[in-house]
Amino acid sequence: MSASEVVALMLADGRLPTGGHTQSGGLEPAVRAGLKVNQVAEYARDRLYTVTRVEAAVAVVARSNTDQLQAVEQAWAARMSSQVLRGVSRRQGRLLLRLAQRVWPEVGRFLPADGEVPRPIVLGVVAAVNGLSAEQVARVVAYxxxxxxxxASLKLLPVDPADAATWLAGLHDDIERLVKDVAPLTDPDTVPADGAPLIDLFAHQHATERMRLFHA
Structure with a gap:
């Protein structure tokens, strides 16, 4: 196994101390709005073809343009219409950046020490300094x-863990389609602009909830 593969595994590990346990990928507000157990996998698939596709593309383009990260961030912001979701991504990015600068100090050549940089851009820079391929970083984002x-479904709904694992396995082909779509991208202008208005709406509703299990 190459060093880049180990880094990819680290980045995909939910136990990495970057605040991942505070996130539900919008599932909590979706459940509050009526999403059922048998709709979780479809919800995750819908994210792959919309908001996740954009984030994976941004990470891939950031990997290829570490000297033009401002342009990449502008492209990301133009395609992330929800102010709430932009804030979530920046907070996650700050936590990942804090860790990355300890583990991979070379990241500091490209990103400010305590900046609120969108998470996919931080992932792209981490990928660049560690020699991850475009396919690897896109797969990390999607997975x-x-x-x-x-x-998150295990905490929000009556889900059998074996069913949850089955859903994840069933989405592998969708993940690979996303990887194939975004891996060739290198120009910020080519980042897709796929949106999910209902997910944006859920995020805005969730931000004002007084009782919530997940941050977003």
């Missing part, structure tokens, strides 16, 4: 998003 939703 981590699906895993976030599936893991």
């Amino acid at each position: 981590e998003d699906v895993q976030t939703v599936v893991s």
Whole structure:
């Protein structure tokens, strides 16, 4: 196993101390709005083809453009219409950046020490300094998003853990389609602009909830 593969496994590990346990990928507000157990996998798939596809593309493009990260961030912001979700990504990015600068100090050449940088951009820079391929970083983004939703379902709904694992396995082909779609991208202008208005709406509703298990 190469060093880059080990880094990819680390980044996809939900136990990495970057606050992943505080996230449900929007599943909590979706459940509050009426989403059922048998709809969790479809919800995760819908994310893959919309918001996750955008984030994976941003990470891939950031990996190829560490000298143009401002342009990459502008492209990300233009495609992330929800102010709430932009804030969530920046907070997650800050936690990942804090860890990355300890584990992979070279990241500090490209990103500010305590900046609120969108998470996919931080992932792209980590990928660049560790020699991850575009496919590897896209796969990390896609897998981590699906895993976030599936893991959150165990706390929000009456889910058999074996069923949750089955959902995750069943989404492997969708993950690989996403990887194939975004891996060739290198220009910030080519980042897709796929949106999910209902997920945006759920996020805005969730931000004002007084009682919630997950941050987002």
